[in-house]
Amino acid sequence: MHEYGGCPGIVDDHVPVTYPVAPAIILSPEQQGILERVKRGENVFFTGSAGTGKSVLLKEIIRHFCPPCFSGELAITASTGIAAINIGGQTLHSWAGIKFGQEPAVALYNKLSEEAALRWQLTQTLIIDEGRFDLPEN
Numbered sequence: 001m002h003e004y005g006g007c008p009g010i011v012d013d014h015v016p017v018t019y020p021v022a023p024a025i026i027l028s029p030e031q032q033g034i035l036e037r038v039k040r041g042e043n044v045f046f047t048g049s050a051g052t053g054k055s056v057l058l059k060e061i062i063r064h065f066c067p068p069c070f071s072g073e074l075a076i077t078a079s080t081g082i083a084a085i086n087i088g089g090q091t092l093h094s095w096a097g098i099k100f101g102q103e104p105a106v107a108l109y110n111k112l113s114e115e116a117a118l119r120w121q122l123t124q125t126l127i128i129d130e131g132r133f134d135l136p137e138n
C-alpha cells in the first residue's frame, strides 16, 4: 500500500497516480514589461478589464519577491478580505494597524501598536490588490 508524497489521504494499492502539473506561465509582453518595472523598484499601478491577466501578473510579482516572503520586507495586501485570501495576504487596514482608518492620519499614527509600527518600518515593498476600493471617493 502506498501513500503518495504530498497528498496524505490519497492511498492506492496498485496503480501509480500522476497529478497534472500546471504549465509554466509565459507572461505577455505587456505583463513582462510591468514585471520589469517592478524589478527596477518603480512604483507601479496596473489596472485593466476583467480577464486581462492582472491576477496572473500579480502572482508572478509576488513570486519574484519570494523568498524572503516572511522577512517582513514584503507586505501582500488587498482592499477586501476575499481579495487578500486569494493572494495569500491580509487586508491593507489590518497590515497598517489602523482598524477602520476613519480618523485623521495623526490620530491613527498615535494609536499604532508597536507591531504595526514595526511593520511600517520594515516593509520595503507594499502590494495592494484591488486597490481601487481604497481610493478616496472625492
Ligand SMILES: Nc1ncnc2c1ncn2[C@@H]1O[C@H](COP(=O)(O)OP(=O)(O)OP(=O)(O)O)[C@@H](O)[C@H]1O
Binding pocket: 025, 026, 027, 028, 031, 048, 049, 050, 051, 052, 053, 054, 055, 056, 057
Ligand atoms: N500570460 C498568460 N499566459 C497564459 N494564461 C494567462 C496569462 N495571463 C492570464 N492568463 C489567463 O487568463 C485568464 C484571466 O487572467 P486573470 O485571472 O489573471 O485576469 P484578471 O485581470 O485578474 O481578471 P479579473 O479582473 O476578472 O480578476 C486566466 O485563466 C489566466 O490563467
